[in-house]
Amino acid sequence: MSDASYRDAIFSTPLDRVARFSFDEKVVACFPDMIRRSVPGYGQILGMLSLIAQRHLRHGAHVYDLGCSLGASGLALAGTLEPDAFRYTGIDLSPAMVSQARQTFLVECSDHAMQVEEADIRTLEYAPSGLIILNFTLQFLPAADRDALLAKLYAALEPGGVLILSEKTVDADERDNAWRVERYHDFKRANGYSDLEISQKRTALENVLVPDTLDALHGRLAKAGFPRSVTWFQYLNFASLIAFKEG
Numbered sequence: 001m002s003d004a005s006y007r008d009a010i011f012s013t014p015l016d017r018v019a020r021f022s023f024d025e026k027v028v029a030c031f032p033d034m035i036r037r038s039v040p041g042y043g044q045i046l047g048m049l050s051l052i053a054q055r056h057l058r059h060g061a062h063v064y065d066l067g068c069s070l071g072a073s074g075l076a077l078a079g080t081l082e083p084d085a086f087r088y089t090g091i092d093l094s095p096a097m098v099s100q101a102r103q104t105f106l107v108e109c110s111d112h113a114m115q116v117e118e119a120d121i122r123t124l125e126y127a128p129s130g131l132i133i134l135n136f137t138l139q140f141l142p143a144a145d146r147d148a149l150l151a152k153l154y155a156a157l158e159p160g161g162v163l164i165l166s167e168k169t170v171d172a173d174e175r176d177n178a179w180r181v182e183r184y185h186d187f188k189r190a191n192g193y194s195d196l197e198i199s200q201k202r203t204a205l206e207n208v209l210v211p212d213t214l215d216a217l218h219g220r221l222a223k224a225g226f227p228r229s230v231t232w233f234q235y236l237n238f239a240s241l242i243a244f245k246e247g
């Protein structure tokens, strides 16, 4: 996957008008670099995913990866679990993401059952699953659509199944939020992004990526039916939660 990836320079030159962020061909071409330099702890979250699957996934169960992009979570699972341990379906709305993810799975893990479908996760008919991954995807849905999706996912999970929900978050306390965002921008600078890139990307993401608070995420999970959810990872304004369906 990484050899087909370019360095992210999308926002490096001054733009007269910054367009809304979208998962088009330009983003796809540099996505692995973009996400690793923009999401604190991204690699650690992928690493832990396999360990969580080893603990919670029934042998041979079905796994959904919603908003799978280039299939990084699928690759992480295939790299650590035996071919008959799970069946994977990645879903994404972006045709460019879907075609590259399919190609990657063909080349990198043809011995595993890996499928990718182009679909809207809000309208998909879900098959019963043991693990559902929503990594940095819920934040891109209109807020009004989020609860209905989570309720569908709760219904699709088998007893004992788990949902992994990773998101950029906002802090309800203005001062705490400002501190986290400032340190997040330091993190981006340390990863080679300029002030111009940081500010133009921020503009492009306005009203496109609308983060919830951590409390709101736990609240949404409870409302969807999950009796228990735990924040297992947090790094500045990024977090990952696990939600359990009773066994």
Ligand SMILES: C[S@@+](CC[C@H](N)C(=O)[O-])C[C@H]1O[C@@H](n2cnc3c(N)ncnc32)[C@H](O)[C@@H]1O
Pocket (backbone or CB within 6 Å): 023, 035, 066, 067, 068, 069, 070, 071, 072, 073, 091, 092, 093, 094, 097, 119, 120, 121, 122, 134, 135, 136, 137, 140, 141
């Ligand atoms: C930040 S990326 C996810 C990153 C990916 N999960 C990973 O870990 O590498 C968000 C993805 O969600 C997809 N997406 C956004 N809205 C969607 C929807 N309604 N249905 C399906 N995919 C969607 C986008 O096309 C994009 O590829």
Ligand SMILES: O=C(O)C(=O)C[C@]1(C(=O)O)C=C[C@@H](O)C=C1
Pocket (backbone or CB within 6 Å): 034, 035, 038, 039, 136, 168, 201, 202, 205, 209
């Ligand atoms: O660069 C940012 O500000 C981000 O929020 C990073 C983020 C995300 O959280 O999804 C935004 C867009 C890209 O999809 C990759 C990562």
